[in-house]
Amino acid sequence: MEIIGKISYMETQATQPIKSFYETPSPSRFTGIGAWLLTIDHKRIGLMYMASVMVWFVIALILGLLIRTELMATGSTIMEAETYNAIFTLHGVIMIFLFVIPAIPAIFGNFLLPIQLGTDDVFFPKLNLLSWYLYMLGGFLAILSLFADGPPDTGWTFYVPFSVSTETNVGLTVTAAFILGMSSMLTGLNFITTVHRMRMPGMKWMEIPLFTWSLYATAWVQLLATPVLSITLLLVILERIFGSGLFDPSKGGDPILYQHLFWMYSHPAVYIMILPGMGVISEIIPVFSRKSIFGYKAIVGSSMAIAVAGSLVWAHHMFTSGMSDVAVFVFSFLTFIVAIPSAIKVFSWVSTMYKGSILMTPPLFFSLCFIYLFSIGGLTGLVLGAAGTNIQVHDTHFVVAHFHFVMFGGTGFAFFAALHFWWPKIFGIMYNFKRAYVAAILTTTGFMLHYIPMFILGIMGMPRRYYDYLPEFQTGNFFAGIGAYILVAGVLVMLLNLLISFKNGETSPSDPWGGTTLEWSIPSPPPLHNFVESPKPKGYPYDFTDIVRSNSLNSNDSLNRGSKL
Amino acid sequence: MTGNIDHIQSDAHIQSYGKLLGVLAILLFLTALTIIVSRIHFGGANIWVALIVASVKSSFVLLFFMHLKYESILIKASFLATIGFLSILIGFMFWDVAFR
Ligand code: HEM
Ligand SMILES: [Cu+2]
Numbered sequence: 001m002e003i004i005g006k007i008s009y010m011e012t013q014a015t016q017p018i019k020s021f022y023e024t025p026s027p028s029r030f031t032g033i034g035a036w037l038l039t040i041d042h043k044r045i046g047l048m049y050m051a052s053v054m055v056w057f058v059i060a061l062i063l064g065l066l067i068r069t070e071l072m073a074t075g076s077t078i079m080e081a082e083t084y085n086a087i088f089t090l091h092g093v094i095m096i097f098l099f100v101i102p103a104i105p106a107i108f109g110n111f112l113l114p115i116q117l118g119t120d121d122v123f124f125p126k127l128n129l130l131s132w133y134l135y136m137l138g139g140f141l142a143i144l145s146l147f148a149d150g151p152p153d154t155g156w157t158f159y160v161p162f163s164v165s166t167e168t169n170v171g172l173t174v175t176a177a178f179i180l181g182m183s184s185m186l187t188g189l190n191f192i193t194t195v196h197r198m199r200m201p202g203m204k205w206m207e208i209p210l211f212t213w214s215l216y217a218t219a220w221v222q223l224l225a226t227p228v229l230s231i232t233l234l235l236v237i238l239e240r241i242f243g244s245g246l247f248d249p250s251k252g253g254d255p256i257l258y259q260h261l262f263w264m265y266s267h268p269a270v271y272i273m274i275l276p277g278m279g280v281i282s283e284i285i286p287v288f289s290r291k292s293i294f295g296y297k298a299i300v301g302s303s304m305a306i307a308v309a310g311s312l313v314w315a316h317h318m319f320t321s322g323m324s325d326v327a328v329f330v331f332s333f334l335t336f337i338v339a340i341p342s343a344i345k346v347f348s349w350v351s352t353m354y355k356g357s358i359l360m361t362p363p364l365f366f367s368l369c370f371i372y373l374f375s376i377g378g379l380t381g382l383v384l385g386a387a388g389t390n391i392q393v394h395d396t397h398f399v400v401a402h403f404h405f406v407m408f409g410g411t412g413f414a415f416f417a418a419l420h421f422w423w424p425k426i427f428g429i430m431y432n433f434k435r436a437y438v439a440a441i442l443t444t445t446g447f448m449l450h451y452i453p454m455f456i457l458g459i460m461g462m463p464r465r466y467y468d469y470l471p472e473f474q475t476g477n478f479f480a481g482i483g484a485y486i487l488v489a490g491v492l493v494m495l496l497n498l499l500i501s502f503k504n505g506e507t508s509p510s511d512p513w514g515g516t517t518l519e520w521s522i523p524s525p526p527p528l529h530n531f532v533e534s535p536k537p538k539g540y541p542y543d544f545t546d547i548v549r550s551n552s553l554n555s556n557d558s559l560n561r562g563s564k565l
Numbered sequence: 566m567t568g569n570i571d572h573i574q575s576d577a578h579i580q581s582y583g584k585l586l587g588v589l590a591i592l593l594f595l596t597a598l599t600i601i602v603s604r605i606h607f608g609g610a611n612i613w614v615a616l617i618v619a620s621v622k623s624s625f626v627l628l629f630f631m632h633l634k635y636e637s638i639l640i641k642a643s644f645l646a647t648i649g650f651l652s653i654l655i656g657f658m659f660w661d662v663a664f665r
Contacts, residue, residue, distance in 0.1 A: 196639070224650050261660050310649070312657060324664035331660070 018532055020428065040125035043314065043526065046111035047426070048132055053103050054495075056139060060094040061086050065488055068450075070467055072481035074474060084467035085153035086168070090146070092156030095174060097180045098139050100407050101269065103415050104276035105187055105222075106135070108422060109215045113191060115519045116209045116528065118200030118535040120271040121142040124186075124191035131186035138180035145172040149351050155465060157266070160247040160258040164239045171240060181226045181233075184272070188222030191215050202537035208297055209517045209541045214279025217303040221268045221275075225311060229265035259321055262313035271310040273407055274374075275303055277414030278345055281367050284421050285349045287358025287515045288364040293541040295348040302341035309338045320388045328387045335385035346371060358547070361513065362436035366417035369444045373409025377402060380455065395465075398458025401451045409447060416440070416494060423498060423506030431501035439497060444491030449483025468506045514547040580629065588629045595622045 021043050025035035036044055081088070106170040110128065114121055122242055145151050146316070150168040152158075163170050176359050195208070195216045197326040208216075235258075238244055245251025272287065286293040293299065312416050315323060383389050393399065402446045425428050453476040456462075462473045472545045507509055511520040519526075599618050609615065628634040633644060 224647060228654070256661070260661070264654055313655070315657075315661065323661040326664035327661035330657075 005016075011519050016127065016273040017322065018413050018523055018527045020523065021528045024524060024528040025297035026528055038129075040121070040129055041528065042110050042114050042125065042128060043127050043133055043530075045425075045468050046107050048110075049102065049110060050105040050137070052132075053099060053107060056098040056368060057093050057103075060091050060099060061488060061491065063091040063094070065484055066482050068090060068484040070168075070478045071469070073470060073478070073561060074468060078468070079467070081467045082150075082153065082317065083156075085465070086151040087447060088465060089155050089173075089240050090142070093142060093152075093177065093502050095361050095407075096156055096269075096273075097177055100141070100185070100273045100411050101180075101184060102135060104280060105191070105215055105218060106131075106409065107393075108280070108418050109187070109191060109276065112422065112428060112519055113194060113215055113367075114198070116212045116517055117194065117198060118203060118518055118531065118537070119153050119194070119198040120529045120531070121188045121198075123197055124190050127186050128190055129156065131183045131190075134179050134183035138176045138183060140180075141172055141176035141179065145169045145176070148172060157262060158233070158236055160236065160239065160255050163176065163236055164243075164247070171237055172562060174236055178230050178233050181230045184222050185226045187388070188219035188226075191219040195219075199295040200537060204537075206297065206300070207537060207539060207541060210282035210293065210296070210303075211276075211279040211517075212302070214275045214282070214303050218272050218275040221272050221307050221311065225265045225268040225272075228261060229269075232261040232265070235261070246499055248350060256318065256321055256346065256357060259318050260392070262314065263317045263351075264311075267314040268311045269285075270406070271306050271387065271404075272373070275306060276371070277304070277411040280414045280418045280421070281349060281370055282345070283515075283517065284363050284367045284417055285352050286356075286542050286544070287513050288359045288361055290359065290514070290544050290548050291351045291352055291356035292540075292544060293348065294351035294354075294488045295344070296540075298344050299348050302344040305341040306338065309334070309341070316385050316390070319387050320394045332385055332387040332390075336382065339378060339382055339385070346375055348380075348526055357540055359514075361420075362419035362431075362433055363417045363513075365440050366413055366420060369440060370405060370413040370417060371446070373405055375456070377405030377407075377409055380405065393458050395463055396458035397454040397464055400464050401454035401458060404451050404454075409451075413443075416443070420497065421513070422511045422519075425519055425524045425526070427502070427505075428508055429501050429505035430508045430512060431497055431505055435497040435500075439490050444490075446483050446485070446487030446490050450480050450487050451483070454481070514544075516544060518542050585629070588625055591625060594623055 021041055025031060026039060026041040027042075030038050035046060038346075039045060039048075066078070067084070070079050071085055104370075110122070120473070148169050152163075152166070152168045152170045152173045154163045154166060158170065158174060163174075177507050180493070195212065198207070235246055238248060246253045247255045249255065252432075283298055313331055313334045315327055316335045319328050367396060380398070384393065384399065384402055420431070420436060457476045457480075460473065460476075462469055462476075509526050510522060510524050512524075516538075518538075521535065523529055552563060595618055599615060602614050603611070618634070627644070633641060
């Protein structure tokens, strides 16, 4: 029986090309839009996330540009103070909860994690679909708050007592964040179980690709830290409705308790944001250096170390809030410890490139920008982590610049790199290289011009979250505004270039870059069950011997084609 | 390709009524203990007694009612890690609260 089945299968394979997952809905009874909205295929769910995350990203980008435009001149430029507060709150909430946190895991993780593990789906496909619906519901509620008695003006941190006393619609936005947290936890749960239970037989832990490793580390943080946020946000709602006084000193409560609870999630959340980005970079650098990743085990170890240690430093956001000096000392010390694993990764990437045979492509270019921008972000994090300097720059634009360097320069750029790296795999087409480089250069230049002045303004003492400022901050803010416009122009060029590739991009082979992980061994776009034949464990995933050998025989023409487009 | 997930334990563990009732009795006793202890003033130790009793109770629920006792070592370890993690988080808050 089995042999006959196999033969007839091989025959069909020879006579007709393998159908991609776009042509084979799963479950197969659904067609048209239903084949997307009711799908349990991890690849389709990843793409649904891609479409929705992109929409939010562009909306939040526009909100950010509005904030910047307001700040370009003193006084009220294009909006009033209340509007400004609402806009920066929405910008933050959308960027954090609807873009940076889900972007890489929900899009690329969903699409690639099962493939990198040599299996055909995640462990709980239906929960996976549910997580997308929760994501959409959360986003919808966030937008709804715009129309119901005023969007919240608390900032994305919802600090008490203001979040309890303000008249604006904090409840709705907080509920949105609560639901988005559930969505994030379901993704994490799925990834953990998939890594444990569905790795292809024979794949050992130290053979898992680094992107999947980083998602695994992230998933634990998602699963363990997110409930803390959910409960904290519920407490805010309880406080608003019943005034139970948990955070109110006049009723025996403690306002600093709120900050503890909030940052207990939200600092680990910054690692939920950055770890998958680091995973992306760890995939891209070796491929374009044609050289095995330097320190595979150290990178795996540092991902896990970041997940654990990164969960224990939250109170470095509270040095000026009036907590005990002992806590200031302890959390400052722990913060310095957590910088070590991040540095291990940066050194490993740079050492991978050392004496490699480097092939410049848009994904590598974005990755190099990532390393540079992320390093600045991480090092300024140490300025903030040191209790002494923190007192000077806390709640100034220095902090704003720091976290944009790590979240945008880091996660954002890793996301752009991932888009350019896996685009040919996901859609089976290649984009124009020249426009991609132009976009990357514009984005990076605009980025620097936008955020470097903010470091200086912060050191000069310009506080964050004000719609107006003293005259001495005028020049810096004006230049930052110009930078912001260049930055947004760069992002638009990038997105347009990718969109244009649908119209006139050339078809891409299964392995356009010379990658060695499993996704490059299957057709582009992948077939429904990912693998045509059961994959065989390759042992160590970053062995480029064959790639280098075949490269020296015939120059990689798919890449040359790409650059000629 | 789904062949690699079929060694998942699906055998249900049916526990005798006697055992379940026994666990219930222990839980009720511990609840009573909590109430009694809350009436006596040990000072700072009160909170610790309450926490310990609550932890013992939830362990019984998890082990027997939620079948954790019959799960693989991996599930147990992940669960314990969660508890350990939570207590570290709460514990670290005392760097602040205990030294103000
Ligand atoms: C070496 C690594 C890092 C260190 C030492 C560090 C340290 C700090 C410190 C001490 C603060 C508090 C500043 C203050 O409010 O006074 C801070 C703020 C912040 N950091 Fe980092 N950080 C690091 C990496 C990251 C990463 C990787 C991300 C995100 C991907 C991130 C995102 C943020 C955000 C969002 C804030 C501001 C939160 C707010 O008040 O709105 N940081 N960082
Ligand atoms: Cu932090």
